[in-house]
Amino acid sequence: MQPEQPTPLNQPLQPNRNRRIAIIAASAVFVLAIIAIAIATSSSLQSKPKASPTPTGNPTPTPLATPAPTPTPSDPAKAPAVINFLGTDSFLEYGITADQLDDIKFAFKKYVASAKLSTQTITVTNIVIAPHDPNSDTDTATFTAALDNLTLGGRFDYSNLTAGRLYLTNSAGTQIFDSGTIDLYNGVGD
Numbered sequence: 001m002q003p004e005q006p007t008p009l010n011q012p013l014q015p016n017r018n019r020r021i022a023i024i025a026a027s028a029v030f031v032l033a034i035i036a037i038a039i040a041t042s043s044s045l046q047s048k049p050k051a052s053p054t055p056t057g058n059p060t061p062t063p064l065a066t067p068a069p070t071p072t073p074s075d076p077a078k079a080p081a082v083i084n085f086l087g088t089d090s091f092l093e094y095g096i097t098a099d100q101l102d103d104i105k106f107a108f109k110k111y112v113a114s115a116k117l118s119t120q121t122i123t124v125t126n127i128v129i130a131p132h133d134p135n136s137d138t139d140t141a142t143f144t145a146a147l148d149n150l151t152l153g154g155r156f157d158y159s160n161l162t163a164g165r166l167y168l169t170n171s172a173g174t175q176i177f178d179s180g181t182i183d184l185y186n187g188v189g190d
Contacts (some may be wrong), residue, residue: 002078010094014116019054024129025187029141033159040067042142042145055096058164069108082120083108083109083119083120083122084114084120084122085105085108085121085124086107086122086123086124087105087123087124087125087127088101088103088122088124090124090127091104091124091141091156094127094141095139095176096141096156096158096164097161097162099161099183099184100156100161100162100163100164101187102162102184103158103162103163103182103183103184103189104156104166105164105166106179106182106184106189107164107165107166107179108122108145108147108166108180111166111168111177111179114177115176115177117147117148117150119147119148119150120148121146121148122145122146122147123145123146124143124144124145124147124154125143125144126142126143126144127141127142127143128141128142128143130142131139132141137159137160138157138158138159139157139158139159140155140156140157140158141155141156141158142154142155142156143155143156145168151171152168152169152171152176153168153169153173154166154167154169155167155169156167157182160183160186162183162185162186163181163182163183163186163188164182164183165178165179165180165181165182166178166179166182167179
């Protein structure tokens, strides 16, 4: 008598084969999920409102976003100067907040515009944080700033997690710029 041939129901388990099948099935489900997400995203991007025809039959153009106001001479910091800031992120390592860092960059742009410079790069080095005075709400950071080839001394007084004031001095130590209090987060100085 011949031994009974295994059938699918009484076939012994093959762990490696079953594991491969499970991995292939899981991969197929993952790929199908990605395809479904791509299709859903694509269809939502394509379902933008269409322009409606006017009585003359011409489509009405869809309104575009309102452009930013043109900077005025009274607001030079909004001038569209493209300035590459190097080393300014180091302020974050000293406890200056991201909002105050935005204030510093805004103040530098304000200085560049008011001094009519064509600065493309501002590099900040030698950051020193003064010891905190428990009787004051304001802390101070001093640093060196190189505006292209012009080297200036800088002092940034900051408080309240969002406010700051930038002072710049020339090589003789004479103050040449005071940004006034800037707190972009709360709309002061912008």
